[in-house]
Amino acid sequence: MSKTLFEKIWDKHIVKTIDGGPSVLYIDKHLIHEVTSPQAFAGIEKRGIQIFRPKQIVATADHNVPTLNQHLPIKEQLSRLQVETLIKNCANHNIELYGLGHPYQGIVHVIGPELGITQPGMTIVCGDSHTSTHGAFGSIAFGIGTSEVEMVFATQCLLQSKPKQMRINVNGSLKKAVLAKDIVLYILAKISASGATGYAVEYAGSTIRSLSMEGRMTVCNMSIEMGARCGLIAPDETTFNYMQGKKFAPQGNDWDKALQYWKTLYSDDDATFDKEINIDAADISPMITYGTNPGMGIGVNELIPSDSAINEGDRPSFEKAMKYMGIAPGAAIKGQKVDYVFIGSCTNSRIEDLRLVANFVKGKHKAKDVEVWIVPGSKQVEQQAKNEGIDKIFEEAGFQLRQPGCSACLGMNEDKIPAGKYCISTSNRNFEGRQGAGARTLLASPLSAAAAAITGHVTDVSELI
Amino acid sequence: MSKNKISIIHSGFVPLNIENVDTDQIIPARFLKATTREGFGKNLFRDWRYENDDETKPKKDFALNNPKYRGEILVAGKNFGCGSSREHAAWAIHDYGFRAVVSSFFADIFKNNALNNGVLPVTVSESFLKKIFALNEDATISISLPDQTITIDATGEKENFEINSYKKECLINGFDDIDYLINIKSDIEKFESARSI
Numbered sequence A: 001m002s003k004t005l006f007e008k009i010w011d012k013h014i015v016k017t018i019d020g021g022p023s024v025l026y027i028d029k030h031l032i033h034e035v036t037s038p039q040a041f042a043g044i045e046k047r048g049i050q051i052f053r054p055k056q057i058v059a060t061a062d063h064n065v066p067t068l069n070q071h072l073p074i075k076e077q078l079s080r081l082q083v084e085t086l087i088k089n090c091a092n093h094n095i096e097l098y099g100l101g102h103p104y105q106g107i108v109h110v111i112g113p114e115l116g117i118t119q120p121g122m123t124i125v126c127g128d129s130h131t132s133t134h135g136a137f138g139s140i141a142f143g144i145g146t147s148e149v150e151m152v153f154a155t156q157c158l159l160q161s162k163p164k165q166m167r168i169n170v171n172g173s174l175k176k177a178v179l180a181k182d183i184v185l186y187i188l189a190k191i192s193a194s195g196a197t198g199y200a201v202e203y204a205g206s207t208i209r210s211l212s213m214e215g216r217m218t219v220c221n222m223s224i225e226m227g228a229r230c231g232l233i234a235p236d237e238t239t240f241n242y243m244q245g246k247k248f249a250p251q252g253n254d255w256d257k258a259l260q261y262w263k264t265l266y267s268d269d270d271a272t273f274d275k276e277i278n279i280d281a282a283d284i285s286p287m288i289t290y291g292t293n294p295g296m297g298i299g300v301n302e303l304i305p306s307d308s309a310i311n312e313g314d315r316p317s318f319e320k321a322m323k324y325m326g327i328a329p330g331a332a333i334k335g336q337k338v339d340y341v342f343i344g345s346c347t348n349s350r351i352e353d354l355r356l357v358a359n360f361v362k363g364k365h366k367a368k369d370v371e372v373w374i375v376p377g378s379k380q381v382e383q384q385a386k387n388e389g390i391d392k393i394f395e396e397a398g399f400q401l402r403q404p405g406c407s408a409c410l411g412m413n414e415d416k417i418p419a420g421k422y423c424i425s426t427s428n429r430n431f432e433g434r435q436g437a438g439a440r441t442l443l444a445s446p447l448s449a450a451a452a453a454i455t456g457h458v459t460d461v462s463e464l465i
Numbered sequence B: 001m002s003k004n005k006i007s008i009i010h011s012g013f014v015p016l017n018i019e020n021v022d023t024d025q026i027i028p029a030r031f032l033k034a035t036t037r038e039g040f041g042k043n044l045f046r047d048w049r050y051e052n053d054d055e056t057k058p059k060k061d062f063a064l065n066n067p068k069y070r071g072e073i074l075v076a077g078k079n080f081g082c083g084s085s086r087e088h089a090a091w092a093i094h095d096y097g098f099r100a101v102v103s104s105f106f107a108d109i110f111k112n113n114a115l116n117n118g119v120l121p122v123t124v125s126e127s128f129l130k131k132i133f134a135l136n137e138d139a140t141i142s143i144s145l146p147d148q149t150i151t152i153d154a155t156g157e158k159e160n161f162e163i164n165s166y167k168k169e170c171l172i173n174g175f176d177d178i179d180y181l182i183n184i185k186s187d188i189e190k191f192e193s194a195r196s197i
């Protein structure tokens, strides 16, 4: 029987199916971090049970960590306690931890792939919604809640019902200065922040195939912003080349065996999808969001919708968003002043993102009143940037290269955007208060963010290249 | 950990006529630093509830601050619970005292998290949701999990809702997924050894 990529992986991981209910899905890899794990550890301890498969778990500290002076104790008491709790829990339960100070530390969705922990054909979970990132390798990867973290601790399994299947095909060549981030913001603007709820989304088509692994991760990362259970892309030569030689990737004979299996991971020609969407890459411009959910995005040269263009039912939410953002319906977004530029997060903090930005800003300087934070996704990315001299380019441009962590992606650590200020951000969420209470977020690609850093306002980066 | 059993809920409600309520609003990130599950209710919808994060300045036009709205049922616009997977959102809703959330559409992860924490997500049609939003402040609603129905008490208008039979059993009996999974551990071990051959 013909199957989708998702179904091939899913079927291989079903332990059993409950009549009229969900299936028991076996989980290959479980990634954990300090925020969503403490209550799960407490839960299994209370039950008096052991962690079932500690070797299949990897931990890091990312959400709460400062991005300056990481060698010093964490100042904020509750953050420190959470990170210390993770250290203690991992030691007690024999779990590998890449914590602060470790050369592999970083954002959980950056380190998994760069260490080769993430592999095609796997099931991967983490108590974090952007686990969808790992689907870029052709795996089923999704975010879970803390009770589910506890279930995986206890049994390496979860109860899941099979999602519907959607395929989004993007074909053709991209215009100048249009990046993977623009593709996914464009899809979001088309199908909305709930457009893929209940679906597993496979991204396909020549444009997706032409993306690097970093670009594919950016696209899959934001699947959750459409409501999708997960996003995935069939593995190919690009994937295999990326995987080869990674620390935890299979070696020697194991590699050959794995490769053989990985090459079977694609949707069969006659596989059926519940929904299919086709997108022409030529229609995509550098994108930017103007509202308070990631589906509220437009091409940088377009106008923000006016009230009358919004369905009556959606108007209260639209007006609430515009009020929060301090932006007028019907106005241009280009030229909007920005106060902060944040280049980082599990969406866009990989070495390719930093290289692109460095290439663009070389010899330029940031605008006077703008604060620019570049936060690498991991220690390895940070080190690589230094090896390549990218840190010097940033320094000369007046950009601050900080240390790895989630940083200003969420207002949880010390890096917050002050109330009322505008931040152009390469992260994935522009919700009210996401970057700090009252902060106003404009989501964009690393190039668009870099362009705004130079000019001090929202700019069409393609005009500067 | 099973919170409570759910069977029939009969109560007033709190209307939150807003779409795409994300979990960052339900419980802002800065309150996620706890290492226990308790006490999140007091920060539920924190930034919508208070002026400048100041508990002495409740925002008057926010439904949770309106003493006339009371009850165990939260009613919200479509795509409730989108965004971050933080289960703290479900904990906060439960801790505040809600036992059911009614909307025309729920985000996936939130729905699971709610079900795992004794909060019943009830999906109704757009038109039924509109009717609830149009009710008076003192109106009451009845939700029956065994019958899978939601009824507006004053008018008797009724709608059925979906829930899979396994989850329904769990909630009615106060079981949870983890109990089930622990009980089938030998099956899991068998699965593991079969695939390593």
Ligand code: SF4
Residues within 6 Å of the ligand: A062, A063, A107, A108, A109, A128, A130, A345, A346, A347, A405, A406, A409, A410, A427, A428
């Ligand atoms: S970078 Fe942002 S989205 Fe990614 S894991 Fe961290 S907080 Fe979540």
